[in-house]
Amino acid sequence: MTSSCMLLSLVFLLATSSARAGGFKHLHLYMHETFTGPNATLFPVVPPLHRGDNARFGMVGVLDDELRDGPDPRNSSLIGRFQSLFAFAGLVTPPGMQTATSLVFTAGEHAGSTLVMVGSIVSSEGPYETAVVGGTGAFRMARGYCVLKAVWSPTPESTVYEVNMAAGFIFTELNKCSSPTCNKASFS
Numbered sequence: 275m276t277s278s279c280m281l282l283s284l285v286f287l288l289a290t291s292s293a294r295a296g297g298f299k300h301l302h303l304y305m306h307e308t309f310t311g312p313n314a315t316l317f318p319v320v321p322p323l324h325r326g327d328n329a330r331f332g333m334v335g336v337l338d339d340e341l342r343d344g345p346d347p348r349n350s351s352l353i354g355r356f357q358s359l360f361a362f363a364g365l366v367t368p369p370g371m372q373t374a375t376s377l378v379f380t381a382g383e384h385a386g387s388t389l390v391m392v393g394s395i396v397s398s399e400g401p402y403e404t405a406v407v408g409g410t411g412a413f414r415m416a417r418g419y420c421v422l423k424a425v426w427s428p429t430p431e432s433t434v435y436e437v438n439m440a441a442g443f444i445f446t447e448l449n450k451c452s453s454p455t456c457n458k459a460s461f462s
Contacts, residue, residue, distance in 0.1 A: 298441070298442045298443075299413075299442075300438075300439070300440050301389075302437070302439075303342065303437040303439070304341070304435065305356045305434070305437050307337065308431055309433075315339045317336055317337070318334070318335040320333060321333060328366060328367055330362040331364065331365055331369065332361075333361070333362045334360070335359075336358065337357070338355055340352055343382070345426050346428075347428070352380075353379060353385075354379040356377055356437070357376050357378060358373055360372065368396055368398055370394060371394070374390075374391075376388050376391075384411070386411050387410055387411030387413050388409055388410045389406055389409040389416055390406070390407055390408045391420050392404065392405055392407050402422045403419055403422075406439060406440075406441045413441065414443065417441065417442055418439065418442055419441075420437060420438070420440075421438045422435045423436045
């Protein structure tokens, strides 16, 4: 027991000694989702099991939506992708959908970084809230929350979601790199 406590204390001291003051970031972005057609970004990959009150139970899907700095695709810049795996995991109504999402930044000040969210969506009515559980690049060790809210349907086949995210993180020597190559592993 004593050696376990000492080891845990040593790990904590090493982690905090390489860290400097923490940071906090609020991101206000827009996810552009297309449900059908040749440019669809949402795909069911496993059909539902049709059990219980929820006809969607067991359905698994993926999405790869555009992440933009504004709601109108004609007047906003593409800054990354909103990539997610989702599964309807509730037998009752409301269905309960489990999600694992990565915001992959490909342009702008966070290019080369990611933010990771995991959570349960328990209602088909928005807004939806999920937990920010980590990240890479500028967002290493990120923790926080994200609220998504449908704000516009430019076509019957698409919806734009407002993404409000607040995340705290610890600055370490590793967070200094802002190049898109920061996240590329090098093995020799």
